Amino acid sequence: MKKSVIDTIKKHIEGDFVLEKPKDNSFGHYATPLAFSLAKELRKSPMIIADELCLKFDDEVIFESTTAIKGYINFKLSDDFLNAKTTQAIKDNLNFAKGDKNESILLEYVSANPTGPMHIGHARGAVFGDTLAKVGKHLGYKITTEYYVNDAGNQIEMLGLSVLLAGQDRYTDVKVNWPEEYYRGEYIYDLCDVAKDEFGVEIFNDKSNIPKLSSWGKDKMLELIRANLAMADIEFENFVSEKELFELWDKSYEKLKDRDAVFEQDGKIWLKSSECGDEKDRVVVREDGRPTYLAGDIIYHDDKFQRSYDRYINIWGADHHGYIARVKAAVHFLGYDENKLEVILSQMVALLKGGEPYKMSKRAGNFILMSDVIEEIGSDALRFVFLTKKSDTHLEFDVDLLKQQDSSNPIYYIQYAHARINQIFQKSGKSVDDIIDVNLDNLDEDSRNILFLALILPEVLEDSFESRQLQKLTEYLRNLAASYHQFYNKHKIVGSENEEQLLKLSAMVATSLRVGLSLMGIEAKVKM
């Protein structure tokens, strides 16, 4: 809709201009402060310029009026225009607000180590990534979602060791000497129970079985992670194995050598990342020939860029922030445009329950489990709360507040608005088909405002996605729901003179709520 307005204005005005929404919507639907910036150039007062410019739009049918107020030029859309948009949107239903962006994007997120269950911090990145993908796809972006499985490296061996020791502790007479570092938590014991059933208790006798237990345990943990994700309706298109990629190390290494991006010193191989904005050079291969974690990411990003997407988005935990520079440096050295790589950081989450810190799960080894929280408050509430805040700011929330089923819980508030509209239709005995062709003319100010609000979903989605700030969508839906609740209390719909018009307007609101909620992965209830 905004696009139609911009295109229309461009017919009459040259150059760029800012189009915004007036604070007070009695002024109009859109406004521009253009006259202020022209004032200097034209040596006239902004008020006079605005008055003159307004006249140019008299003949445009999409505007009911164009008025100059205190230097701002305000555009009010016509009923015909709004009506046409509404009819189409209601017909489109879940396809409303679809876009025609065509860019391809590889979106990598979560990528939690397969050494244990998902905790609440992972869940935030997971929900954010999943929703970003849903919104992006709706806008037409070709998005592939990917999970990078860190199945190489010490931590996998440590998983095997932990299972072995837990098995010895539980099923043998061996007195276990616990090392300084190993995975704690009941889930390791659960895992050793399963290992015992599958392999027999002998598996715990010999340390030479560690590699076998490692690889087996990693697969089990990946299953667990997938199950955790599924609880929040999150699925990935690709899982990429770090271990398998390592076979391609030689190729990536050759590339780096050819580009003079690496050097040897003290028996190690270093990446000259400091030449590309990193603080210092980084080791990629250790003295003993084992590649570092960075080497894995070099291969992975080499692989990603060879698949030639238009853009690459990684969602990482905020603790990886220092890591961005070196990966970008690597991408640059590999001969790709590092500006195509974008990293979104997902900040930590602090959970409260009844005002007190949420109890850590002993099962998990002192983490808060994603599965525990979902069992307690449900997937909808979890998704919602993560989507109300920017991903890169700290988030604190109280699970008890999300369990309350009243106005203090915004998710019910939005769902109630949607349910309410369905109930109104039921009461009226009419269906959407009955009212779709009603003409929305001579609407009062309230009706027109709420209709307009429901119609701007496309620009809200676009803004949310482009700025990677999904809280804008959440905020919008809350506003739309609030406006509708207000409207409902003020206006009787069923049985009123213009019942059909008001039903159509309600159907429009429901459409936007439904599309918005579905993109957030939240159920739009028809009855509560």
Add this chain to the structure above:
RNA sequence: GUCCUCGUAGCUCAGCUGGAUAGAGCACUCGAUUCCUAAUCGAGAGGUCACGCGUUCGAAUCGCGUCGAGGACACCA
């Protein structure tokens, strides 16, 4: 020490490509149900946008500085 993120109502946070009188929710006070679900709505109260300087027609928004909070600074992943 260096770098990031942040500082807005009692609390949790929006707003930040500079724009009209700084917003929402919660909490608090008062009010609304013979009438489409009161899981709702209305009204009230609540602000030095951390502080200072600068940029300009205009700054919560941009720049510099100060103070404060959290985080990152591996040959671990």
